[in-house]
Amino acid sequence: MSEPGVVPAVARALRTFAAGRFDVERIRQDFPILRRQIRGCALTYLDNAATTQKPQAVLDALTNYYVSANANVHRGVHHLSEVATEAHEAARGKVRRFFNASSVKEIVFTRNSTEGINLVAQSFGRWRVQKGDEVLITAMEHHSNIVPWQLLCEERGAHLKVAPIDDSGALMLDEFEALLTPRTKLASVTHMSNALGTVNPIADIVARAHARGIPVLVDGSQAAYHMPVDVRALGCDFYVATGHKLYGPTGIGVLYGRESLLAEMPPFLGGGDMIRSVTFEKSTWNDLPYKFEAGTPDIAGAIGLGAAIDYIAQVGLQHVAEHERDLLDYGTALLGDIPGLRMIGTAKHKASILSFVLDGIHPHDIGTIVDQDGVAIRTGHHCAQPVMDRFCVPATARASLAMYNTRADLETLARAIRRVQAVFR
Ligand SMILES: Cc1ncc(COP(=O)(O)O)c(C=O)c1O
8 A cells, every 4th residue: 555545536636637627527526426316316415514525535545544554543563553653644744734734733633623622612721711701702603613612611600702793794803803802811713604604804803813812713614625724824823624524534623723822731531642651640641733632533534534635635725716606606696586585694705605595485394395306405503593593584594515516506406496486385
C-alpha cells in the first residue's frame, strides 16, 4: 500500500480537474449514490446541509484501510500499526493544510462539530469562565453552538448573551460589538447559518473581539464545504468542522485550536492515549494534539476525511463556491416565481441554502410530497429553534446545495413545489 487513503478515484479526479475546469457532470459520476432511483424517479438530493454524499474516493479509502491496513494507532511496533498510524497522521496533515493551520498540533480529531464545541466549552470554559462572566453567541446559532454554552454558564453561574439578527437574517454587527464587555470570556459564532444560509464576516468579528482581548470560536460546520477557509487569515482561536458535511464519513470531526490556548487548556476526556504517565496519585498529559484525543480514535474516519479533503482540493473550493453561487441565484429566482412562497433568510451575504415556507402548507407536508418525486429536502426547525422563533415560523422547508447539484435539480424542486400546491388547492 503506497499511500493509504489515496486511491484510484482520487487519481482519476486529479486528471479530471488538472485543467482547472469545473465539470459538474463529471463530478456527479464520482458519487455513486446519485445514480439511485427513489420511488421510480432519479434522486434529486438537496439535503446537503444535513449531510453530503460521498465520492467513490472516500468509499475506496475506507474499504482500502480495512482491507489492507487495519490496526490500532500510536502504540504498536508491528508493521500494520505503523501503516495505520502513518495514514491517520497523514490525514491530520491534510486537514492542517486544508484549513491553513500553522501546525498539526493545532488539529484535534473529534467525533463531529458538536463534540468540538463541547470540548472547548468544557475545557477552555471551565478554565476561564467564572461566576458573573459572559459568553456571547448570535441569534442564528445551531443548537450545537447554544446548548454547550448553556450547560457551561449554568454550571459556572455565568451569563449567555445573544447578539441579534435583522429581518434578512444578517448579524447586527454593531449590536454584537456592543455586547462584548470586560466580562466576556469567549464569543462563539457560526461562519454560516444552516437555517438561513447567512455567511458571517468572521475576520471583522474576530478583529472586534480581539481588540478587547476576547477569543473567538467559529462554528464552520456549514462553511467549510462551501468556501475556502484559512484559519490564520480569519484570525479565530478555535474553528470546528464536521467530516460528514465535508463529503467525508460520519463519526469524524475537526477542532482547530490556537496552539498557545490548547497548550494551557486542561484535558476534556480522560483515558488512553491522552496521557504521558499515570499513577494512582497523579497523571500527566500527552503532547498536543493527543492531550485532547482520549481512547482509540476513528482511524478509518480520519483516513476517509483525508480522502474527502484530497477530493475537494482537486475540485477546488473556489470553483465549488462559484458553481453554488450560480445555483443559489438560479434557485432563488425560480422559487421567487412561485406564488405564496416566502424565503426565510435573504441576507446579502449568504450561500447554498434555500429555506422557505408556503402559504397554508406545513413544511412537513412539502417534504413528504416532494419526496414522491425523488426530491430530498429537509423540513423542520433544523436544530435552530431560536431562528424559527425569530421569524415566527414553526419550521421551514430547506433545500441545500453541494458541488454535484445542477440547475436541473432546482427545476425539479420548483416543479415538485408547484405539485405540492396543486395537491392543497
Ligand atoms: C451550523 C451547524 N453547526 C453545528 C452542526 C452540528 O454538526 P454535527 O451534528 O455534525 O456535530 C450543524 C449540523 O447540521 C450545523 O449546521
